[in-house]
Amino acid sequence: MRRLAFIVALLVVWGAFGFGINRFLDSRRSNVAQARAVVAPPREKSAFSLPGTIWVSQAGHLYRLHGGQFTDMSLPSATGAWIQPSVAADGRLLVVARSDAYSDIYLVDGATGTLVKQLTNNATRSGHVELNAWSYWPHPTVDGAGVMFDYDGPKVGTFEVHLAVWSGPIGGTLESTRWTTPATYTGGDVSPVPLPGGGVVYASYALDDASQQIVSRIATVANPGASPVYLTAAADDCNAPAVSPDGSQLAVICTSDTQTARLEVIPLVSGVPGQARVLVANCLCASPQWSPDGVSLLYLAPADVSGHFQLWWLASVKATATVAPKLLTTNLDLDATSAPAWAPS
C-alpha cells in the first residue's frame, strides 16, 4: 500500500515537473510577441496634465484628453476610423472618417462627439472601387469659413492616384479650389496647413534626381496655382509640417531618406526659412502639434520595443534652453499619421 502511494505521488510530482517546464518556457517568450495584446484604450489618466484639451486617435477611435483624463468621443464606428482631428475656428473639430475605399471630412462637436455635418461625400455609387476618393488632413482656413485639405480627385481613369491641396467653404462644396499640382506617381502634396498670413505650407513628394528616391520637401504657395517655394532641401526629406499659431515657427519631421527621424523647428521670417534646429534626434518621431500659446510641442513616438506610439511633450522650444521631452502616456497605440489637435480650453 505504501509502495502504491509512493508511486502515485511520484507520478504526480513528475507530471507537475513537466507542466512546470512547459509553463517556464511559456514565460520566457519575448515581450515583443506578448506586446501584441497590450494595447489598452486610453481610459487611464495621462502621466501629467497639460492645459487645454487635446484630441488623439487610436484604433479608429477619437479620444479627448482634458485635465489628464481620456474620454472616448464615441463617434460611430460604422462611419469609419476617426483620424486626423483639427480644431476649427468655432471650437468644433474637423475629423476624417476613413473607410476601406474612401474617406470623408466631418464637422464634429469636440465636447460631446455629436456629428454636426458631413463636409465631403467621396463614396461612389458606380460599383467601380477606383472611383471612390480620399480626403485627408483637414485644417480650418485662416478666416475660419473654409477647410484646407488633401483630396485625390477628380478621377482621370489611370493607375495614378495623387493627393493635391484643395480648399472650400464649410457651407458649400469643399472641393472648390485646387491649390497645388503634385508630381505624378509620387503620392502627391500632403499635410496642408494654412499660414496665418495667407497661403499654405505642405509636404511635397517628388523624385529626387540625385538619389532616384521619392523624397519630400516642405513647400509653400501664396495662392492657388502659384509656383511652390521650397522651405527645406530634398536631401533632408522633411514632412508633417506644423505651423505655430503666430506663423513664426515651423515644426517638421525629417528623415533624410532613412528609417530614423528627427524633430526640427525652422524659424519663419516673412515666409523665409531660417536655420533649422534639431529638437529630438534619432527617434521615430511623428506628427508634431504646437500648443495653443506656441510655446510647447506635442509629438508622437514609441517609448519601448513594442513600437506603439505615445504622446511626448516638449515644454519649450526656445533656442536658449534645451528641454528633454517628457512622456505623457504609456501603453497606448496612437495613430502616428494622425497629429493631435490642441485647443486652449
Place this chain on the structure above:
Amino acid sequence: MSAPEAPWHPRRQHRIRRSRPRRRLLAVLGIAFGFVLSGMLGAGLYFSPAIAAAFQDFGRTIHHQPTSARSPAARGVPAAAPASIATSTSAFTVLLLGSDNDAKFPSDAVLTQSMILARVDPVTKQVTMVSIPRDLNVPLSTGGTDKIDKAYQYGGVDAAINTVEQDFNVHVDHYAWIGLLGLVRLIDQVGGVDVVASNPVLDDFYPKDLTGSNPYDFERVAVLPGPQHMGGLQALQYVRSRHDDLRSDFGRSVRQQQVLLALRAKAKLLGVADLPDIANAMSSQFTTDLSLAQVGELLPIAGNVSLSNVQQVVLLPPYTSSQTIGDQEVLVPNWSLILPLVHKYFPQR
C-alpha cells in the same frame, strides 16, 4: 514432515547486502530519469509546433544545377569554387523569395513577387541586399527566356535558385521562401514593425486576393507617409503596391528592404521560446533549406547587424532598361554593369 531448511550461507548474505545500495541507486536513477522524461515531455509539447515545422518546412534540400549549365550572360566569367555551407562564422549567401500565393495560381506554381539576394557576414556583421526586379528578362534554368519571377512558377525553389545562380554567376548557399499570408502573420506575430513610410503609397488597383472571395478583385489602399507602426496587412500593402509609384517595381523593392530591416530589428528581441508561436503563424507559408537550429543561430546575428552595416542595392537604370518584348513589358538587364556590381559583394560560383 517438513523439508530441512537450507543452511544460511554467508556468501548469499553478502550478496544481499551488496544489492541493496545498487537497488537504491537504480531507484534514484529511475526517479531522475522520470524527471528528465517529464521535463522533455513538457518542453516537447511546448515546442511541438516548431518541431512539426522543423520536419515540414525547414531543412529542405536545394538541387543545384551543374555549373556547366550557366547562361550565355555568365559565360566567359571564370567560376570559383562553391562557397562552403554556412556556419555561424563563415559568410554566406541567401536568396529570399516572396510569393503571391493567392488563389490565382496552383500553390506550387506561384510567381515570386520579391527576390532579394543577401550576403551575410557574421564576423564583420555586414549585410548586402540586392533586390532582383521581378520583371527582369533572363534565361531561365528551366529553359527559354522570360521574366525572372516565372522561374519559381515553372520549377519551384530549385528553378528560382538555379536561375539566379546561372544568370548572376553566384552560389546561393541557402534560401527562404515566404508567402504573402506568411509575411502578414509573421509581422503580426512579432507585434508589428516600425517603418518610416517614404511616401504616400496609394493604389486604386491593389489585388484583393487575401481578404476577398474573388482573387481577381481589386481594392483601394492608402498608406500615409511618415514614421508609423504597421501591422501585417498594412505592411504588406506598403511593400506590395506598385501601381502609383514612379519607380514601379524599383520603388517596391526599396520598400521591401525597409520592412525586411524593420523585421530584423524585431528579430533581435526574439528568443528560442518564441519559435512555437512563429512556427504556428507561418505554417505552410514558409520553407527554407536551413534547419531550425541554424535559424536559431541566425536570430542573434540578425540582431547584431546595425543599419549602417547594411548595404542596399536596387538595380535601377542603367543597370536595367524597360522594353516591350512580345506583349509584355520587361526589364532588360545590362549584364556588363550588373555582374561587376554583384560580384563586388557576392563571390562568384
